[in-house]
Amino acid sequence: MADYLGDNNKRKVHDLLNQKENCQIDEIMIVHKRYFIPDTFVQANSEGYDSCIWCIGDSQEQHNYQE
Structure with a gap:
């Protein structure tokens, strides 16, 4: 099983072990799933x-909120 899953739609990577x-990993459409x-x-x-x-x-998003 993979440890990381990418969401092509949002360009986010998820840690499947955490x-x-x-x-909302279950909501990622199969066509948007990316394995590395x-x-x-x-x-x-x-x-x-x-x-x-x-x-x-x-996250870069997190850094943008802090600026």
Whole structure:
């Protein structure tokens, strides 16, 4: 099983081992699901996916709120 799941629609990556209710992973349409090779956060980030604020934290979105 994969550890990370990308949402192509929102360009977010989720940590499947640390899911939170607010992630709404179950609502990601199958056509928007993206898995990474290798299955790492670094790979997802290098492909332009931002951290989910809930299950990973340290999101670019989070930094924008703090500025």
